[in-house]
Amino acid sequence: MFSSRIRRRCLTGTSALALLITTAACSSTDDEASVTVPSPDAKAAGLCRDLHAQLPKKLDGLERTDPGPTSDLTAGWGDPAIILRCGVERPPEMVDPDYAPNNGVKVNGVAWLLQKHDDGSYTFTTGARLAYVEVTLPKERTGDGLGPLTDFAAPIKKTIPKGIA
Secondary structure, X not given: OXXXXXXXXXXHHHHHHHHHHHHHHHOOOOOOOEOOOOOOOHHHHHHHHHXXXXXXXXXXXXXXXXXXXXXXXXXXXXXXXXXXXXXXXOOHHHHOOOOHHHXXXXXXXXXXXXXXXXXXXXXXXXXXXXXXXXXEEOHHHHHHOOHHHXXXXXXXXXXXXXOOO
């Protein structure tokens, strides 16, 4: 009887501990950005890992503050964060003949599809590369124009070859 009471307490304690850990892992603070990690195929994932190793420590004067969950497919700078995700799906707008030609920019040899959102933020996605790289600029970071994209050009050109993903 004594041992079953201890076992019950241990199981109850273990369950409470598991719940606490799960809750802590699922919650985030206001200071930490959180993103959905892409799920690319193995080839694109390898290219993204190479890109991750080449990304700058500072971007447009902002310190690197990677979002959670930690992944070689995501990176961030500043607060509110400029977020990079590598290995994302091709945006449907990229193949829309009425949208894509009028909403593209080229920055230091890297072509980007531009998407403006209702909240004032922008998403840029690389085109003509073997993995799609997406950069989101929050509204608070759009005042510098395309400045942040210039810091991504060299690492992208070095690690993500031209081609169609």
